[in-house]
Amino acid sequence: MDPKGRNEPYLIVDIDDSLTKAVLIDRIGGDYKIMGISEAPTTVDPPTLDVTVGVEKAANDLSQKTGKHTWEDKRPSRAQRLLCSSNTGGGLYMMVAGVTGMISAESAQRAALGAGALLIDVFSFSDPRPDFEMIETMRSMNPDMFLLAGGIDGGAVNQVLEMAHLIAAADVKPRFGAQFQLPTIFAGNIEARKRVLDILSGKKYAVQAVDNVRPAIERENLGPAKEAIYDSFRQHVIIHSPGYERLASWVDEPLVPSQAAIGNILYSYSMERKANLLAVDVGGTTTDIYSVYNGVFNRSLNADIGLTYGISNIMKMAGVEKIMRWIPKEMGEREVRNIIGNMMVLQPASLTPDEVLVQQAAAREAIRLAVENHKWIASRLKGVKTVRTIADIFGQTLEPTYLDLMKTRVIIGRGKIFTQNQISEAAIVLLDALQPEGVTEMMADKLDVMPHLGMLLKTNPDAAKQILLREGLSRLATCVAFRGRSTIGQVTMKVRMIRSDGATSEYEVRFGELKTIALGGGEKATLEVTPRRGLDLGMGRGRTLETEVIGGELGLILDARGRPLNVPARKDILVMWKNSLTMKQQSSP
Amino acid sequence: MSGIEKNRFERDTWIRKTRRISTQGQVLVKTGDLVKPETVVAKGTVVNPDVRKVIIYGQLDIDPDEVERYMLKEEGDEVKKDEVIAIHRSFFGRSTRVCRSPVDGSIMSFSKSSGSVLIRGMPIAVEVKAHVPGKVVETIPGEGAVVECKGTLIRGRFGVGGERVGELVIAVARRDESLTEELITNELKGKIIVGGSTVTIDALRRAASLGVNGIVVGGIDQKDLTDFLGYEIGLGVTGKEETGLTVITTEGFGAHSIEEETFHLLKSYEGKQASIDGSTQIRTRMLRPEVIIPS
Numbered sequence: 044m045d046p047k048g049r050n051e052p053y054l055i056v057d058i059d060d061s062l063t064k065a066v067l068i069d070r071i072g073g074d075y076k077i078m079g080i081s082e083a084p085t086t087v088d089p090p091t092l093d094v095t096v097g098v099e100k101a102a103n104d105l106s107q108k109t110g111k112h113t114w115e116d117k118r119p120s121r122a123q124r125l126l127c128s129s130n131t132g133g134g135l136y137m138m139v140a141g142v143t144g145m146i147s148a149e150s151a152q153r154a155a156l157g158a159g160a161l162l163i164d165v166f167s168f169s170d171p172r173p174d175f176e177m178i179e180t181m182r183s184m185n186p187d188m189f190l191l192a193g194g195i196d197g198g199a200v201n202q203v204l205e206m207a208h209l210i211a212a213a214d215v216k217p218r219f220g221a222q223f224q225l226p227t228i229f230a231g232n233i234e235a236r237k238r239v240l241d242i243l244s245g246k247k248y249a250v251q252a253v254d255n256v257r258p259a260i261e262r263e264n265l266g267p268a269k270e271a272i273y274d275s276f277r278q279h280v281i282i283h284s285p286g287y288e289r290l291a292s293w294v295d296e297p298l299v300p301s302q303a304a305i306g307n308i309l310y311s312y313s314m315e316r317k318a319n320l321l322a323v324d325v326g327g328t329t330t331d332i333y334s335v336y337n338g339v340f341n342r343s344l345n346a347d348i349g350l351t352y353g354i355s356n357i358m359k360m361a362g363v364e365k366i367m368r369w370i371p372k373e374m375g376e377r378e379v380r381n382i383i384g385n386m387m388v389l390q391p392a393s394l395t396p397d398e399v400l401v402q403q404a405a406a407r408e409a410i411r412l413a414v415e416n417h418k419w420i421a422s423r424l425k426g427v428k429t430v431r432t433i434a435d436i437f438g439q440t441l442e443p444t445y446l447d448l449m450k451t452r453v454i455i456g457r458g459k460i461f462t463q464n465q466i467s468e469a470a471i472v473l474l475d476a477l478q479p480e481g482v483t484e485m486m487a488d489k490l491d492v493m494p495h496l497g498m499l500l501k502t503n504p505d506a507a508k509q510i511l512l513r514e515g516l517s518r519l520a521t522c523v524a525f526r527g528r529s530t531i532g533q534v535t536m537k538v539r540m541i542r543s544d545g546a547t548s549e550y551e552v553r554f555g556e557l558k559t560i561a562l563g564g565g566e567k568a569t570l571e572v573t574p575r576r577g578l579d580l581g582m583g584r585g586r587t588l589e590t591e592v593i594g595g596e597l598g599l600i601l602d603a604r605g606r607p608l609n610v611p612a613r614k615d616i617l618v619m620w621k622n623s624l625t626m627k628q629q630s631s632p
Numbered sequence: 633m634s635g636i637e638k639n640r641f642e643r644d645t646w647i648r649k650t651r652r653i654s655t656q657g658q659v660l661v662k663t664g665d666l667v668k669p670e671t672v673v674a675k676g677t678v679v680n681p682d683v684r685k686v687i688i689y690g691q692l693d694i695d696p697d698e699v700e701r702y703m704l705k706e707e708g709d710e711v712k713k714d715e716v717i718a719i720h721r722s723f724f725g726r727s728t729r730v731c732r733s734p735v736d737g738s739i740m741s742f743s744k745s746s747g748s749v750l751i752r753g754m755p756i757a758v759e760v761k762a763h764v765p766g767k768v769v770e771t772i773p774g775e776g777a778v779v780e781c782k783g784t785l786i787r788g789r790f791g792v793g794g795e796r797v798g799e800l801v802i803a804v805a806r807r808d809e810s811l812t813e814e815l816i817t818n819e820l821k822g823k824i825i826v827g828g829s830t831v832t833i834d835a836l837r838r839a840a841s842l843g844v845n846g847i848v849v850g851g852i853d854q855k856d857l858t859d860f861l862g863y864e865i866g867l868g869v870t871g872k873e874e875t876g877l878t879v880i881t882t883e884g885f886g887a888h889s890i891e892e893e894t895f896h897l898l899k900s901y902e903g904k905q906a907s908i909d910g911s912t913q914i915r916t917r918m919l920r921p922e923v924i925i926p927s
Contacts, residue, residue, distance in 0.1 A: 173685070174683060174684075174685040174750065175682055175683030175684060175685070175750075175752075178683050178750075179683070182679075200745070201745045201746055204743070204745050204746075205743060205745070205746050208741055208743050208750075209750075211741070212683070212740055212741050212750055347866065347867055352867075352868060352914055353867070355864075355865055355866055355867065355868070356866040356867055358864065358866075359864040359865070359866035360866070376855065377853055377854070377855050377886075378886075380853075380854035380855050380858075380885070381851075381853065381854050381884075381885040381886035383854070384790070384854040384865075384884065384885030384886075385884045385885050385886070387868050387914065388789050388790045388868060388884050388885065388912075388914060389789065389884055390914075
């Protein structure tokens, strides 16, 4: 803070394996603005072996762009606040263990994922693997941290002690060298705490105990475990990366994993908007899904599912035919396979048109796979007995997951697939992969500044929220889509749109069509949509939806392709869908 | 083509290979020793992954917390398969229940709370060979040594299969020629074959059945490789495939002529011994397959 009591400007840096990205934020008048963004290669690896070199380079680049002195006396200028998130070394590798897969291990997973970890395995006694296989798996992987949960407070202790014995027997070595102790957090039954510490402390584990992640069967308490993960991350993990100790001494707030910062800003946005939110982050190696439903935050991660290094794994998990169905031109299986193999092996800096098509097709499957996985994480607490009435049973109100596209107001895309291609291409990938229902605002993290804003959130929430709304999120479009299917050519939606100036226009959308209506970014309009009998916009089958919508760069999308979406065998239809996003419709009779 | 490319080859250069076992063991060479590819540099044992949980209280028909009294073995004790590790006599010795070890190994841990033991199988012997002919320039206490040799190093882009040594044979006339089944003749057993733009699935299968040590080609069809392996490669981490031979591509997937200079370089070494390794790790250590031809 400067002598005038100001906190600004903020130099915020996010460091991943390849890039160190610096953002300078300042207050101009009463408004916070991004003054500049710059990138430099990350310098954790040889020959530099000092993360601060990349930070300095990015900061100096910012100085040149903005005219502000961000670096002086071989360190960040004290005239600004320095905030930093990090995802180097591929992220925070964690293993978790619990007693029951669906209860304590699942809560432990949620804590680890919520803290931004890359989960490499989950162990429990409901695991089909025999003990020796679990031990071998534990010792064959070198995590950064271990989280052990198990048992409700005051409950039985035997099984959690057994799991502690297994971990002790495995003698798990940390990723950053066998000479270090593996940071291990026990967040299970308080009655077992002392004995678990006894079992593990004598071995090569740096153990700390925190409050139980599942103190009672119907209650989850993830906060203390997440905080302990952050502490261990700072004390044990990143400190082993070259230059981080110095960087940690410069920052004004403790370093956190990048994914945790992203989760924080998304949660804050959802709360601010009072809207359910689903965000997909498709990287080269991993695909993360974040969701906030009715105030409950969840993050899931599909490690090794991504669009460069992880692209072959998409093919392995989804099957090549699932990827090929999205490619809007005829392409042979061998050609597709070779393109995918080369994208994994070569990670080309620029892509040919065919490679772009294959990558976009793979992105849809990556998201589909990741969302399927997310449904399992984003669920109500399992093991809790719920009183069901006949109405509940028939109304199917006990669905296992919170995730419901009909109740999702905002979907957000992160990653190069959404920022480096045309907006229409980004939008069609989101539409096809997520298949939103009802009325959904589609956005993209165009500037890739969510980790930065997540870091700023703690220090200056107003600034973070202001920038997120004005500069961070780019509105692609608002989509209206019904649940259900009809016959090709039948009118499925009658739409009446009243713009803010009172101008009214009407549209009809036939089954199988995708229409785009011009409605500028931020422009509001009132919409009345009547679906055909049997189709549902969230109001009940055939019932009219009246709502206010906000435009985006593509305007308003009326998606009458039906849900679930059947991918057509005809490639010309895929081309038509893609093209229709760039063709703005006039009123239709 | 790629932002992650190193130099494709280094001609007549000094190559250092670190040879180490994954555990503490015995180093069998010393600095200054001359070694052959097959010279064992270090050997040791690694922990056996086979760990069996034996629930003793059930077999002895007692409560878990009573087990300790009836144990014949302690943590760390070696046991033989079928050896009695706990015994419970009742009714003045008329009824005897025993618990036996399911494997040769040692008692890894005993849990009083669950009345069970974990028994780990006997340690597994491991060794590492020099892989290249050369001189030991450094020893790593308990783990291995650094072997230096002069030669040519050619880096591939993707490979499967581990370290192999054999005579280099150029099986194609041109670098854009496909390595087909007819070109895999009986004389190529134990050799390392240099093909052209690609290798067919039939050629791969014939080479594997014949006992060819390795194939170096420009590219390979991803589907053919998948069919050959019998499974889809998900991640770019290879080297432990049990395919019977090592396959290295210099350019990637699909049919691609071996880069001209690389092909001529390989051709110039025909008849020489080569040490190859298909191990590839794209994400973490950026390990790429390599062909070493010692001078």
